[in-house]
Amino acid sequence: xxxxxxxxxxxxxxxxxxxxxxxxxxxxxxxxxxxxxxxxxxxxxxxxxxxxxxxxxxxxxxxxxxxxxxxxxxxxxxxxxxxxxxxxxxxxxxxxxxxxxxxxxxxxxxxxxxxxxxxxxxxxxxxxxxxxxxxxxxxxxxxxxxxxxxxxxxxxxxxxxxxxxxxxxxxxxxxxxxxxxxxxxxxxxxxxxxxxxxxxxxxxxxxxxxxxxxxxxxxxxxxxxxxxxxxxxxxxxxxxxxxxxxxxxxxxxxxxxxxxxxxxxxxxxxxxxxxxxxxxxxxxxxxxxxxxxxxxxxxxxxxxxxxxxxxxxxxxxxxxxxxxxxxxxxxxxxxxxxxxxxxxxxxxxxxxxxxxxxxxxxxxxxxxxxxxxxxxxxxxxxxxxxxxxxxxxxxxxxxxxxxxxxxxxxxxxxxxxxxxxxxxxxxxx
Numbered sequence: 001x002x003x004x005x006x007x008x009x010x011x012x013x014x015x016x017x018x019x020x021x022x023x024x025x026x027x028x029x030x031x032x033x034x035x036x037x038x039x040x041x042x043x044x045x046x047x048x049x050x051x052x053x054x055x056x057x058x059x060x061x062x063x064x065x066x067x068x069x070x071x072x073x074x075x076x077x078x079x080x081x082x083x084x085x086x087x088x089x090x091x092x093x094x095x096x097x098x099x100x101x102x103x104x105x106x107x108x109x110x111x112x113x114x115x116x117x118x119x120x121x122x123x124x125x126x127x128x129x130x131x132x133x134x135x136x137x138x139x140x141x142x143x144x145x146x147x148x149x150x151x152x153x154x155x156x157x158x159x160x161x162x163x164x165x166x167x168x169x170x171x172x173x174x175x176x177x178x179x180x181x182x183x184x185x186x187x188x189x190x191x192x193x194x195x196x197x198x199x200x201x202x203x204x205x206x207x208x209x210x211x212x213x214x215x216x217x218x219x220x221x222x223x224x225x226x227x228x229x230x231x232x233x234x235x236x237x238x239x240x241x242x243x244x245x246x247x248x249x250x251x252x253x254x255x256x257x258x259x260x261x262x263x264x265x266x267x268x269x270x271x272x273x274x275x276x277x278x279x280x281x282x283x284x285x286x287x288x289x290x291x292x293x294x295x296x297x298x299x300x301x302x303x304x305x306x307x308x309x310x311x312x313x314x315x316x317x318x319x320x321x322x323x324x325x326x327x328x329x330x331x332x333x334x335x336x337x338x339x340x341x342x343x344x345x346x347x348x349x350x351x352x353x354x355x356x357x358x359x360x361x362x363x364x365x366x367x368x369x370x371x372x373x374x375x376x377x378x379x380x381x382x383x384x385x386x387x388x389x390x391x392x393x394x395x396x397x398x399x400x401x402x403x404x405x406x407x408x409x410x411x412x413x414x415x416x417x418x419x420x421x422x423x424x425x426x427x428x429x
Contacts, residue, residue: 042131042170042249043107043146045092048368049345049361053104054094054133054290054330058116062332062339064347065091065104068364072347073118076334079349079358083118090368094133094172094330096141099155103141105130111143113157122157132182137175137194144169144182150190152197161197165190170249172211174219177233181219183209183249189221191235201235210249218273220259222247228261230275239275243267248288255293255312262287266302270315279315283308290330294338301327301340309354319354325367343367 045052045067053065061082062074067090073082089107096103101121102114107129113121128147135142140152140160148165150173167186174181179200180192189209191200203209207224214220218238219231224246230238245265252261257273266283268291284304291300298312303326309318325344332339334349337357341347345365349357 042092043129043168044371045090045107046369046371047090047364048366049364050325050343050368051341051345051347051362052092052328053341055332055339055341055347056095056097056102057332057334057339058097060334061116062334062347063095063097063102064329064341065093065095065106066341066362067092067368068345068362069106069108070363071095071102071104071112071114072360072362073116074347074360076337076339076349079347079360081360084363085112085114085118085120087112089129093131096134096136098136098141101155103134105132105134105143105145107131109145111141111151111153111157113141124151124153124157124159126151131170133172135173135175135180137173137180138178140194142173142175142180142182142194144171144173144184148184148186150180150182150192150197152194163190163192163197163199167208171209172251174212174214176214176219179233181212181214181221183212183221183223187223187225189219189229189231189235191233203229203231203235203237205229207246208249210247211251213251213254215254216273220252220254220261222249222252222261224249228252228259228269228271228275230273241269241271241275241277243269250288251290253291253293253298255298258312260291260293260298260312262289262291262300264288266304268300268310268315270312281308281310281315281317285326288326288328292331292333294333299331299338301329301331301342303327305342307331307340307348307350307354321350321354321356323348 048067050067055062055064060076062076065071069087071085087106087108091106093105100116105111109127111124126145128145130145132144142152144150146168150163152160165184165186167184169184171183178194180194183189185208187205189203205223205225210222212219212221221229226243228241245263248262252259258270260270262268266285268281270278283302286303289300291298293312296312298310301307306320308320323342323344325342327342329341337349339349345362347360
């Protein structure tokens, strides 16, 4: 039987969380509760082994944050852990790299600057959860937090300016031509002067504004009101593409003359730069990811536990690979493998034909809970889960973690084990 410690021993405040490697039935209930809400749940994720941070590839290393409070450096060829850097809460946001220093936020309220050797350079405290991936802009690091602050610090961690939105920020800022573009829960996309933080303009939607991307002087930004918006750099609307569902806050991908974006109801859309539908691809559950395109193939993961490869021009399925939990991270390529992470508490590497190559398990082997807020329209869902791992199940996980490496001639060894397996309840209140 697994050994548990009390929530109070983990220094995680009032977060309550579950002990289980969620079963398919449990995940269905959790994801259904999320899909029925009209709110983003990104700040309601608790401590566990889930991954929401996009992996960053630099050289032959993968850098990624985890909800187990650790930031990891992994060998990209084998999946072996090189080092880990501990924080005091979940790391859900993605890292940026600038001049051999990694920058990332944690739900402990700190922006961290960590060297490629895993040693702390400095940290900057905001006293508010940070999901936003930092942008490097005019020699500044710019990010947002749950309190709606947009903050710029220099390479020494000194605050240079700040601005204030009226709602939380889960948007990853985008830097373009001296301006920062960033969305907020207050339904606005902000354009800020990157040097001073002065608000240049704001564009209002009718829902949470997500992470923008700029291509050929056009801003493409998703909104919870069901639209993908195309704006000029002056904030004026060029066109909007309507769906009948909530468009996710994750950053769209742009390839050639096609914009790819995902919805909360599990559909990936491909539209052209005039706002016309090219194709759409339905999956079986929520999508919360950014697609990536390589050699004409579009790759993305879904909350239906599948990682997909599609023809980027036609949307035709090439293959899919099943894992044991939702996939919310973007993928990266390393040589002949594609690497992503999942809420199964693993980082996965697949061959380009969709076969498993290696996997790495986080220090906590149980998924993170999500304290799902009910929709404002009055719908409320409550689900409680309790589960304990048996010795047989733990042995099965150890066997799965041995990994297989093929064409590189490498073998994977996984010695990371759970530091703590919390025992409590999962609630979708």
